[in-house]
Amino acid sequence: MTTLLAIGTAKGLFLATSDDGRRSWQVSGVHFPMTGVYSVAMDKRRPTPRLLAGVTSSHFGPSVATSDDLGASWQEPAEPPVAFPDGTGSSLERVWQLTPGAADEPGVVYAGTQPSALFRSVDGGISYELVRPLWDHPHRTQWDAGFGGQAIHTVLPHPADPAQILVAMSTGGVYRTADAGASWRPQNTGIRAYFMPDEWPEFGQCVHKVARDAADAERLYAQNHHGVYRSTDGGLSWQSIADGLPGDFGFPIVAHPRRGGTIYTFPLVADRERFPVDRRCRVFRSTDAGDTWQPLTDGLPTGPFYPAVLRDAMCVDDADPAGVYFGTRSGEVYASRDEGDSWSLVAAHLPDVLCVRAAEV
Incomplete structure (x- = not known):
């Protein structure tokens, strides 16, 4: 079995493959040279997996490209397949997230964009339509831009109920629909926004990433702008799980593809000091849903380490044992073939790594 690792960077897409159980890798590229690749998806619901890439050219603007032959x-x-309709007064800046829909919706793909909007495709990601009720939400005028822009960066369809979809944005927080996008409610109770006059608002949090537990679809994990959280009720409420981490600031949070309660993150010092804590390259793993944390360092650099890992620059594959991957802002990509142990x-x-995605193909 071949493992394919897609690496989106600020200057194009690289593809790495391994045919020996992820012991060695061959890297090819660059695809879309001098183009920012902010999102990648691997849609395995098709007989041949489809790759999707959210690309942003400084000359031609943003678009979504597809490949049906593994790149x-x-x-x-x-014409860009993701575009705001006339009358919205907005134009697409970039596609931050591409997410295949539920298994029983083989043509559905979601795109989260900047400015914050959700688009839905029913033809496998070839064309998209704006999910208008979220765009028309009365809160939208109060969603603000984070340091990286104002965007929906997380889209989580419910694995058992396609009518339920959760999105997260920076800033704005977490929103959820239970009626296939017809209505949306904020789901941020318990998530702190220290930078706002009211530190516990209904919405407006700067959530950096959300992941769904593999065994319990109602259990979610969030890496916030200062704060790491768990929800056991589908996002209705959140509790801190930052105890045991060296810092509560960071960008990615990733859930194991099969084992419930196992999650990964890469802590940084703070929003004003975006370096790894103690200048050490360490992934942290929890196997009990965030109650305790373990640093993972075997094989990682041991000297002073300064690069950050962005929100989509960490992922897992679907192999057994699961592979874990992360890329840094200084252009290194690391892989673990044993769930983070080494x-x-x-x-x-x-170039600056913006996103990674991996799967057996």
Whole structure:
């Protein structure tokens, strides 16, 4: 079985493959040179997996490209497939997230964008339509831009109920629909926004990433702008799980693909000091849903380490045992073939890594 690792960077897309159980990697590229690749998805609901890439060119603007031959060739439409309708007064800046829908909706793909909006495709990601009720939400005028822009960066369809979809944005927080997008409610109770006059608002939090537990679809994990949280009721309420971490600031949070309660994150010092805590390269893993945390360092750099890991620059694959991957802002990509117990270098000297996605293909 081949493992494919897609690495989106500020200057294009790189593809790494391993045919020996993820012991060694061959890196190819660059696809879409001098183009920011902010999102990648691997849609395995098809007989041949489809790759989707959210690309942003400084000359031609943002678009979504697709490949049905594992990246050997790419199709990019002449007109951007994700576009705001006339009358919205907005234009697309970039596609931050591409997420295949539920297993029983084989054509559905979601796109989270900047400015904060959700688009839905029913043809496998070839064309998209704005989810208008979220765009027309009365809170939207109060959603503000975070340091990286004002965008929906997380889209989590419910695995057992396609009518339930959770999104997260920075800033704005977590919102959820239970009626296939017809209405949306904020789901931020318990998440702190220290930078606001009311530190516990209904909405407005700067949530950096949300992940869903593999065994319990109602259990969610959130990495916030200062704060790491768990919800056991589908996002209705959140509790801190930051105790045991060296810092509560960071960007990614990733859930194991099969084992409930196992999650990964990469802590940084603070919003004003975006370096790894103690200048050490450490992934932290919890196997009890955030009650306790363990640093994972075997095979990672031991000297002073300064790069950050962005919100979508950490992922897991679907192999057994699961692979864990992360890329840094200084262009290194690391992989673990044993669920984080040990690590090896996949690539170095790449451009700023914006996102990674991996799967057996």
